């Protein structure tokens with residue numbers, strides 16, 4: 001049984017992530033979507049539980065997906081879960097340097113390989129951080145995230161008023 005791990009912050013999940021998760025699910029028996037508990041990035045917009053709920057909702061059509069949290073080293077979690085490979089999306093050359101470095105470090109630490117999937121071109125510009133920024137200031141992100149995420153973004157920013165935290 002081949003298991004792939006798709007790690008990330010998913011703050012929030014976008015159509016770009018879903019594209020990678022769906023394509024990974026076609027190639028592996030099981031896909032674990034691994035949501036990091038302790039992101040390096042300063043402040044999260046959504047709680048872990050909210051991110052998990054959104055991921056459940058947007059992957060409900062796939063029957064070989066598990067959503068899990070992890071903290072610490074990704075490779076320790078991958079080993080714990082018996083994952084065979086890590087799968088990452090590559091949007092552009094700008095992603096490549098850091099992703100290559102992480103893939104090589106992870107391989108060195110654990111022997112676990114990283115497979116890169118080129119992001120579908122229509123999502124090449126898409127990132128959670130840009131979605132957060134555009135949504136924060138009232139921009140239209142309806143083509144970038146599913147409806148459930150859109151609604152949560154609207155709620156989240158309504159809590160703090162326009163341009164809030």
Ligand code: PNS
Nearest residue numbers: 007008009010036072073074102105106
């Ligand atoms: O969605 P993101 O924020 O780009 O995801 C980054 C993530 C979570 C995949 C990466 O930061 C990660 O793997 N963190 C876990 C800590 C770790 O293992 N660091 C060493 C990497 S070589």
